Amino acid sequence: MDESTTIIAKTIGSPAGIDDNPWESGHPADGERVAIFAFAVTGVDDRSADIRTYHVTPPDQAREGTVVPEHRSPQGVVTTWLGCGTGTVVEPATHLDIQQAMMDLDSSAKTMFECRVRPDNPDLTR
Numbered sequence: 001m002d003e004s005t006t007i008i009a010k011t012i013g014s015p016a017g018i019d020d021n022p023w024e025s026g027h028p029a030d031g032e033r034v035a036i037f038a039f040a041v042t043g044v045d046d047r048s049a050d051i052r053t054y055h056v057t058p059p060d061q062a063r064e065g066t067v068v069p070e071h072r073s074p075q076g077v078v079t080t081w082l083g084c085g086t087g088t089v090v091e092p093a094t095h096l097d098i099q100q101a102m103m104d105l106d107s108s109a110k111t112m113f114e115c116r117v118r119p120d121n122p123d124l125t126r
Contacts, residue, residue, distance in 0.1 A: 005125060006090060007036070007125055009056045010114055011023055011056055026095060029089065030092050032089045033087070035061070036084060036086065037054065037081070037084045038054050038081075038124055038125075039082060043072075043078030044076060056089075085121050088120075
């Protein structure tokens with residue numbers, strides 16, 4: 001395996017929204033094992049898009065489901081499920097208190113809800 005292959009993964013939500021947060025406070029932590037789900041966002045508001053997004057969940061909460069070629073949400077986001085795998089967190093999300101988070105909302109959202117993960121199978125990133 002290529003030890004340098006890492007991805008930035010969202011720790012909450014799915015391509016359709018951020019309502020789902022499967023993590024206890026302080027997790028995922030550095031070195032923690034995670035399940036990784038890869039999606040391609042192919043459309044937003046009836047416009048073509050080419051965005052790859054990764055989301056992580058605790059491995060024991062990962063579920064098998066039907067793989068469908070494409071899904072359109074009521075909000076106008078079109079996603080295609082690309083695959084799933086497992087990996088290890090190499091850089092956890094930053095946990096900020098409310099005052100720190102309010103100082104720079106855009107930056108805070110990224111640091112609070114994204115972590116760097118090394119997938120066990122680097123082909124998941126292709």
